[in-house]
Amino acid sequence: MNEDEIRPKLGYVEPYEGESISHYLGRLRRFKANSLPSAYSLGKIADLGAVTGRWEKLYFNPRPTQQELEALASVVAVNADRLTEMLPPTGMTLKPRPIKLCAACYAEEPYHRIEWQYKEQQKCVRHNLRLLTKCINCETPFPIPADWVEGECPHCSLSFAKMAKRQRRN
Ligand SMILES: [Zn+2]
Ligand SMILES: [Zn+2]
Secondary structure: OOHHHHOOOOOOOOOOOOEOHHHHHHHHHHOOOOOOOOHHHHHHHOOOOOHHHHHHOOOOOOOOOHHHHHHHHHHHOOOHHHHHOOOOOOOOOEOOOOOOEOHHHHHHOOOOEHHHHEOOOOEEOOOOEEOEOEOOOOOOEOOOHHHOOOOEOOOOOOEHHHHHHHOOEO
16 A cells, blocks of 8 residues: 555546636535535645645745645645646746636636736737726625635625626727
């Protein structure tokens, strides 16, 4: 029996194309078979302490190490290379705030894309629309993607998908 087999395995959640690690970890924790109430509870299972909590906040300084990614990989059954794809590419500066959204993308597939947080990224290249940085109705900043459960503004409940109508052409 190797070490991997001693660690508890979590219910498998398939990652989406381009999904940010913050959004993925939130989904993974809420997945019924897992039901982990906090980032810390996931960190504990993976022996990573508070590290996964930082990733949920999109704080990647210091950058996640291969060892940390392997530790997470062993409990989530997604390999470390696939987890690396949920991070900004090496050398790419990521801006953790504000959280950005292409509502048109979200209306098609409801999840947060890591590329929206690239520092220089101001528009969605698929839709050629400016990314939103706050609710178009009440101007509340978007919560961290790990907390995107209903896909709506936590203050006024306007759905993210409906915000597309106010996204300006670039
Ligand atoms: Zn888009
Ligand atoms: Zn709002």
